[in-house]
Amino acid sequence: MQTNDNFQAILITGMACFNWAIFSLVGLILARHMPAADYGRYGVVVALITMLATLATLGLEKLVLRGLPHYTESEKWEEARGLLLFAVIFAIISSVIVAIGSFLIHYYSDFKDLRQANAMNLLIVFLPIIVLFSYLLEVASAKGNYLGSTLIYRVVLPLLMLSGVGMLGSFDSQVNLYQALLCYGGAWLLALGPIAWQARGILPPSQRYGKRVYYPRLWLKRSLSFLSFGLLNTLLNSSGLLVLGYIHSDATETGYYAAVAQLTNIVVVLGTATNRFYLPELSRIMDRNDPAALARLFHSRHLIVLGVSAIYLLVVLSAGQPILRLFGSGYEQAWIPWLLLSVALCINIRYAIHAAYLQNEHHDLEVLLILIAGVVLNFALLIPLTLKFGIIGAASSTSIALVAVSLGFKVLYHRLPKSG
Numbered sequence: 473m474q475t476n477d478n479f480q481a482i483l484i485t486g487m488a489c490f491n492w493a494i495f496s497l498v499g500l501i502l503a504r505h506m507p508a509a510d511y512g513r514y515g516v517v518v519a520l521i522t523m524l525a526t527l528a529t530l531g532l533e534k535l536v537l538r539g540l541p542h543y544t545e546s547e548k549w550e551e552a553r554g555l556l557l558f559a560v561i562f563a564i565i566s567s568v569i570v571a572i573g574s575f576l577i578h579y580y581s582d583f584k585d586l587r588q589a590n591a592m593n594l595l596i597v598f599l600p601i602i603v604l605f606s607y608l609l610e611v612a613s614a615k616g617n618y619l620g621s622t623l624i625y626r627v628v629l630p631l632l633m634l635s636g637v638g639m640l641g642s643f644d645s646q647v648n649l650y651q652a653l654l655c656y657g658g659a660w661l662l663a664l665g666p667i668a669w670q671a672r673g674i675l676p677p678s679q680r681y682g683k684r685v686y687y688p689r690l691w692l693k694r695s696l697s698f699l700s701f702g703l704l705n706t707l708l709n710s711s712g713l714l715v716l717g718y719i720h721s722d723a724t725e726t727g728y729y730a731a732v733a734q735l736t737n738i739v740v741v742l743g744t745a746t747n748r749f750y751l752p753e754l755s756r757i758m759d760r761n762d763p764a765a766l767a768r769l770f771h772s773r774h775l776i777v778l779g780v781s782a783i784y785l786l787v788v789l790s791a792g793q794p795i796l797r798l799f800g801s802g803y804e805q806a807w808i809p810w811l812l813l814s815v816a817l818c819i820n821i822r823y824a825i826h827a828a829y830l831q832n833e834h835h836d837l838e839v840l841l842i843l844i845a846g847v848v849l850n851f852a853l854l855i856p857l858t859l860k861f862g863i864i865g866a867a868s869s870t871s872i873a874l875v876a877v878s879l880g881f882k883v884l885y886h887r888l889p890k891s892g
Contacts, residue, residue, distance in 0.1 A: 483619060487626035488741045494630035498637050499734045503799035505640070505647040508727030511799075513588040514652050515730025516717030519710040521595050524574060525602045526706050528567035531699030532559040535691060537610040554684035558691060560607055567603035571596045588717060591649055598657035605664055612670035624666045632659035697836065704843040708850060708873060709740070712866035715854050720862060728806035729863045731799045736813045742780055743821030754825065758832055766829075773825055781818035788814050809867030816871035823878040826885040838884055846877035 503511045536559050543552035574596045578589040612621035636655035640647045713733050716726040757765045787795075788811055796803040796810070830839050850873035857865030 484622055484626075485741075485744075487622055488744065489738070491626040491630050492738050492741050494627075494634050495737075496734055498630065498634050499731060500799055501634075501637050502647060502652055503727070503731060503803070506649065506652065507724075508800060508802060509723035510587075510649040510727070512717065512723050512726030512728070512730050513585070513591055513649055515733060516588060516713055516726060517591045517595050517653060518656060519713045519733070520592060520717075521599060521602065523703070523706050523710055523714075524570050524596075524599060525567070525606065526702045527699070528570040528599060528603050529563050529606055529699070530566055530692070531695035531697065531702065532563050532691070533607045533610040534698035534702070535559065535695040536607065537614050539691075539694070540611070540614040550683050550685040551687070553681075554686040555691065556611070557684060558686055558688065559695075560604070562692075563603050563607050564600055567600040571599040574599075583718070584721070585717075585723060587649070588723075591653055594650055595653045595657055598660055601657070601664060602660050605660055605667055608664070608667045608671040612667060615671065615673070617670045620670045621667060624663055624670060628666060629659055629663045632662050697840075700840055701843065704840070704847055707847050708843065708870070708877065711847070711850055711854055712858075712870040715851075715858050716863065716866050719855060720858055720866075722862060724802070725805075725863045728796075728803050729809060729866060731796065731803055732806045732810040732813060732863075732867070735795070735810060736817055739781075739784065739814060739817040739821060742784075743777070743817075743824055754828060754832065758829070770825065774822065777818075777822050781822070785811075785814055785818065806863060809863045812864075812867040812871045816874040820874045820878045823881045826881040829885060830881065830888075833888065835884070835888075839881070842877055842880035842884065845880065846873045849873045849876055 499511075499515075502514060506514070536555060539555055540552060543549070543555065575593050578592045578596075581589070583589045609621050609625055612618075633655055636658060637647070637652065640651055640655065710733075713726070713729055716729055717723075720726060754766075754769060757769060792807045792810055793804040796806055827839055830836075850869055853869035853872060854866060857869045859865070861868070
């Protein structure tokens with residue numbers, strides 16, 4: 473069973489790396505066929521739509537992933553039917569409200585960059601589609617189609633995006649900002665059919681219709697805890713790009729930073745990959761209450777993360793500027809921000825397992841408070857440093873916040889008693 477779990481983790485990690493590679497290729501094509509300022513606007517709008525999608529789901533898709541198997545295994549079909557309907561209706565209504573609110577803000581507010589505001593109002597139309605996709609993705613995973621749903625999300629979706637952008641780049645030397653955003657939104661729309669197919673038949677045929685039982689207060693209370701962690705992590709990682717897009721006056725610099733934001737995602741992918749291998753074993757060790765095994769596991773993961781981080785940082789140090797030049801002239805100016813963010817993210821994934829341990833020990837509130845403190849610190853530094861130092865200031869503030877959060881997890885972990 474453990475061998476099968478490891479094989480599945482390897483497959484999922486491979487798909488995640490493929491996803492990063494394809495989206496990096498998409499970014500490369502766009503950067504080479506768009507002015508850097510427009511590429512920056514594209515990156516800002518996509519980052520904002522990602523954050524709004526996280527907000528609009530209200531964490532209900534994660535609740536379905538965790539709660540639905542419990543209801544089906546215990547044959548609580550009335551609750552299962554209620555949860556499925558409640559989650560999808562509430563998430564779609566929420567996404568429509570968020571989309572309308574975003575549209576009105578961007579339409580009536582006096583933004584300095586009207587082109588970016590118009591771009592956001594174009595992409596916001598796709599928000600309910602992205603939210604519905606996210607819901608169906610977790611329904612399919614709860615059903616047991618984890619590999620199939622991950623294949624659609626990690627492979628099919630970016631390939632759809634790549635095909636659209638590739639066609640635009642082959643037909644014209646310049647890609648319009650709005651065309652690029654339509655490709656992005658269109659990819660989500662086209663991927664909706666396959667993910668709906670994967671999510672079909674979540675309940676046995678005899679149990680698909682009948683009475684539904686709803687626990688809206690309980691479900692929303694639990695889902696909002698999932699939302700809090702997801703939204704705070706998104707804010708922590710995306711705030712630099714968002715502040716550059718909406719406060720910084722140099723849109724070209726924002727384009728340089730957008731390229732760095734995409735390139736650093738590989739660190740997050742690799743960190744998540746190591747967690748897929750180690751978190752199941754972490755849970756088993758904690759169930760056995762074995763401090764010695766826990767120390768060995770932490771040491772083993774530390775060595776792997778250290779090796780991967782060293783290789784990645786060596787690439788950034790030795791070949792970072794040539795890699796950035798592939799995006800176009802001037803992008804090498806983002807080398808120092810790339811290096812700063814890379815070091816901070818490598819430290820962050822080093823201590824990510826401490827956060828997982830704390831949550832397994834039911835210290836969710838403390839983890840949440842550390843994340844909140846990190847986001848507050850980030851914004852307290854981000855705005856003044858970005859206004860004064862541009863992309864180096866944005867990268868510095870985000871890096872400081874990421875390291876502070878990581879050290880917070882480490883300190884809290886070491887203060888907890890480890891019984892044997």
